[in-house]
Amino acid sequence: MERKAHASLNTASRIVKAQKIEILLGLKHSQKTLNILEVGCGSGGISYYFATHESLKCQVSAVDVYDSRVVLDDYEFKMVEGVALPFNDNSFDIIITNHVIEHVGNTHEQLIHIKEIKRVLVPNGQCYLAVPNRWMLTEPHYGLKFLSWIPKKYRNFYFKLWGKGNYYDCNPLSLPELENMLIQANVYFENISVEAAKVTLGLEKPNSLLNTIIQKIPNKILAIFKPVIPTLIYKITKLKK
Known part of the structure; x- marks a missing residue:
């Protein structure tokens, strides 16, 4: 492929x-x-x-x-x-x-x-x-919800059904x-x-309410x-x- x-x-x-x-x-x-x-x-x-x-x-x-x-x-x-x-x-x-x-x-x-x-x-x-x-809810490369949830043998069918191409090339x-x-x-x-999620929010949305809340929740x-x-x-x- x-x-x-x-x-x-x-x-x-x-x-x-x-x-x-x-x-x-x-x-x-x-x-x-x-x-x-x-x-x-x-x-x-x-x-x-x-x-x-x-x-x-x-x-x-x-x-x-x-x-x-x-x-x-x-x-x-x-x-x-x-x-x-x-x-x-x-x-x-x-x-x-x-x-x-x-x-x-x-x-x-x-x-x-x-x-x-x-x-x-x-x-x-x-x-x-x-x-x-x-x-993940939405597959990031093609924007299709639930694409990677589907068993591998059915992904190409789902992919074609939504008009994204002939085959899904990610795993x-x-x-x-x-x-x-x-x-x-x-x-x-x-x-x-x-830790990465907290760093990402701190860099991308430092002043957001979400960042303020997430930073206060213990990592555990x-x-x-x-x-x-x-x-x-x-x-x-x-x-x-």
């Missing part, structure tokens, strides 16, 4: 996304140069943000199966085929894979995607992994499916979806909703922190 390009070309939104990643990974000013890889860079906005960061010293590489970039400067870009990454083992301090895994193929290819991230990540590095939750994962995959890949992981209470949060976000490491 051919996978389509689903890059977000709104560079302003990529800046906010990059700021969120920076906060969640706890990246701070250092004399050490961070080698960063963005897998599936889309518009190039996130890669450019880190490559030109005022206080972080970053050497940024980016890969994608399509070249949809709007921002081209200050980072290295490579076209790739499939899920294999064209880098040596232990090459990167930080890896970003933001809404990519649902596009790479079937479950086997998704597992390889995670194993490749582990391979090129340095032993004490960390990866930011964001995945649309299968149980969103549920929380248990994703965590089982992370266990199979033998990586350490932390679900930071609640909000954690009840992790299985149905629209975007599952994880911090992945090779070594246990």
Whole structure:
């Protein structure tokens, strides 16, 4: 099945996304140069943000199966085929894979995607992994409600019924499916979806009533909703922190 390009070309939104990643990974000013890889860079906005960061010293590489970039400067870009990454083992301090895994193929290819991230990540590095939750109400790529709720063998029929095309080219994962995959890949992981939701609201709607309310609710209470949060976000490491 051919996978389509689903890059977000709104560079302003990529800046906010990059700021969120920076906060969640706890990246701070250092004399050490961070080698960063963005897998599936889309518009190039996130890669450019880190490559030109005022206080972080970053050497940024980016890969994608399509070249949809709007921002081209200050980072290295490579076209790739499939899920294999064209880098040596232990090459990167930080890896970003933001809404990519649902596009790479079937479950086997998704597992390889995670194993490749582990391979090129340095032993004490960390990866930011964001995945649309299968149980989100509205599928984000096509705007169809309940699309990913339907068993896989019926999704294409539902997709065609709504006039979206001949086949549905994404494979969103549920929380248990994703965590089982992370266990199979033998990586350490932390679900930071609640923290990410708070950071997102703080960046995008700092003065809203919703932000005021959510920031006051303890994370332990909000954690009840992790299985149905629209975007599952994880911090992945090779070594246990």
